[in-house]
Amino acid sequence: MTNGTILLVEDEEKLRQLLKRIITLEGFRILECDTLKAARQLLHTESIDVVLSDIMLPDGNGIDLVTYLREKQLPGEIILLTAYGNIADSVRAIKNGAFDYLTKGNDNARIIPLLHRALEKVQLQNRVAHLQTKISNNYASFDALLGTSAVIREAKELAMKAAPSDAAVLLLGETGSGKEMFAQAIHHASHRAGKDFLAINCSAIGKDILESEIFGYKAGAFTGAVKNKKGLIEEAHQGTLFLDEIGEMPLDLQAKLLRVLETSEFIKVGDTRVTKVDIRIIAATNRKLEQEIEQGRFREDLYYRLNVFTIELPALRERSEDIPLFAEHYLQLFANKTNKPVFSMSREFIEHLKLHEWRGNIRELKNIMERAVIICTGNTLTMEALPLEFKLHKSPVKQKAGTFDLAVIEKLHIQWVMDYVNGNKSKAARLLNIGLSTLYRKMEEYKMVL
Numbered sequence: 001m002t003n004g005t006i007l008l009v010e011d012e013e014k015l016r017q018l019l020k021r022i023i024t025l026e027g028f029r030i031l032e033c034d035t036l037k038a039a040r041q042l043l044h045t046e047s048i049d050v051v052l053s054d055i056m057l058p059d060g061n062g063i064d065l066v067t068y069l070r071e072k073q074l075p076g077e078i079i080l081l082t083a084y085g086n087i088a089d090s091v092r093a094i095k096n097g098a099f100d101y102l103t104k105g106n107d108n109a110r111i112i113p114l115l116h117r118a119l120e121k122v123q124l125q126n127r128v129a130h131l132q133t134k135i136s137n138n139y140a141s142f143d144a145l146l147g148t149s150a151v152i153r154e155a156k157e158l159a160m161k162a163a164p165s166d167a168a169v170l171l172l173g174e175t176g177s178g179k180e181m182f183a184q185a186i187h188h189a190s191h192r193a194g195k196d197f198l199a200i201n202c203s204a205i206g207k208d209i210l211e212s213e214i215f216g217y218k219a220g221a222f223t224g225a226v227k228n229k230k231g232l233i234e235e236a237h238q239g240t241l242f243l244d245e246i247g248e249m250p251l252d253l254q255a256k257l258l259r260v261l262e263t264s265e266f267i268k269v270g271d272t273r274v275t276k277v278d279i280r281i282i283a284a285t286n287r288k289l290e291q292e293i294e295q296g297r298f299r300e301d302l303y304y305r306l307n308v309f310t311i312e313l314p315a316l317r318e319r320s321e322d323i324p325l326f327a328e329h330y331l332q333l334f335a336n337k338t339n340k341p342v343f344s345m346s347r348e349f350i351e352h353l354k355l356h357e358w359r360g361n362i363r364e365l366k367n368i369m370e371r372a373v374i375i376c377t378g379n380t381l382t383m384e385a386l387p388l389e390f391k392l393h394k395s396p397v398k399q400k401a402g403t404f405d406l407a408v409i410e411k412l413h414i415q416w417v418m419d420y421v422n423g424n425k426s427k428a429a430r431l432l433n434i435g436l437s438t439l440y441r442k443m444e445e446y447k448m449v450l
């Protein structure tokens with residue numbers, strides 16, 4: 001186990017020097033100060049494992065440091081030094097979350113074993129936090145990318161070839177077609193897999209915030225910039241940065257990004273010095289970038305830099321043979337999640353999924369399947385579990401009318417809506433967006449069964 005850093009907070013000079021000697025001899029790194037204020041500052045600027053603090057300090061009570069550490073969610077443990085016989089303070093300290101306490105002058109032999117125990121706890125907590133991040137960073141891999149259609153296989157093969165290189169990748173595709181999932185799979189299959197994959201959507205935020213988020217800023221760069229802030233480019237050092245909706249990035253930020261791609265350097269907002277980084281950029285868009293270039297909204301030089309590997313992800317409607325596979329996958333997923341015994345889908349249900357336009361692509365299919373599993377009352381998903389617009393494919397108006405006569409079409413449509421709501425006129429009127437009395441009048445007019 002490596003020896004950690006101890007912060008010693010004690011205003012009695014002699015005692016501080018004595019403790020410092022004992023602790024340093026044990027091989028710990030030691031920082032010292034004599035006030036609460038100085039201790040708080042050091043807790044923010046230094047990486048401290050254990051604080052050994054006197055309770056009575058010139059500017060306050062050492063127990064407040066325990067609360068401060070927890071409130072600010074700073075890592076580390078605190079051991080307090082109490083005066084002989086001051087049991088009340090010691091109990092209060094432990095109740096507030098201190099690791100333990102030592103009685104001044106009496107407990108010198110306990111100091112080192114206690115510091116080791118506190119340090120062990122801190123190191124264990126750090127390991128747990130590290131493992132938790134590793135679990136949450138469980139990015140999608142190529143195996144998790146479903147689809148057997150030729151178009152998706154081609155896209156996957158190209159992405160697999162691009163993955164081990166450090167080249168930029170441009171992913172093109174409609175919303176929900178899997179661009180971010182592909183970006184994660186590329187990161188996962190690259191030598192950067194053990195490092196961060198960070199993502200930002202360039203269309204979701206205004207220009208100034210986007211610039212600060214991506215490139216970071218120096219303290220004092222603008223009002224409110226009290227501390228230096230690392231941008232995502234720096235946070236993703238040695239990892240991958242995924243820039244979604246790159247087509248929405250303002251032109252001056254495009255110029256800064258181009259510089260990163262060309263020289264691995266950038267300048268933070270308000271800084272004068274360049275910062276060097278080692279990152280891979282994966283960008284995505286659902287816009288036609290050539291058109292954006294023609295209209296002066298996208299830099300041509302950046303386009304060619306990003307275009308080293310361009311991977312087009314097909315819309316779901318262009319690979320409808322994959323739809324049953326996705327539907328089956330999400331059926332299992334949501335049946336397990338909701339603990340419902342739903343095992344299969346009717347033929348009609350699958351046929352209607354295949355007919356749908358899927359403007360929201362796989363994301364939309366996923367949501368439709370979740371909804372279907374939730375409202376399903378039996379073991380099989382049937383048409384009943386689909387929203388109204390899916391049944392429109394069956395509308396007689398589309399399929400049978402064969403006429404321009406408005407009255408005929410209106411009658412067919414009312415009949416169809418009535419069938420859909422099992423004859424419930426109030427529901428039918430609501431769906432038709434007309435009053436109940438108008439519905440009655442029209443049904444009478446068309447001699448429909450009331």
Ligand SMILES: Nc1ncnc2c1ncn2[C@@H]1O[C@H](COP(=O)(O)OP(=O)(O)OP(=O)(O)O)[C@@H](O)[C@H]1O
Nearest residue numbers: 144145146147174175176177178179180181362363
């Ligand atoms: N090939 C795939 N296999 C399994 N699930 C997929 C696949 N592609 C996408 N998904 C799922 O579809 C949903 C949308 O995917 P993703 O967020 O990657 O799309 P996107 O193209 O980045 O969307 P947007 O442009 O709106 O950000 C996610 O829940 C993802 O898990």
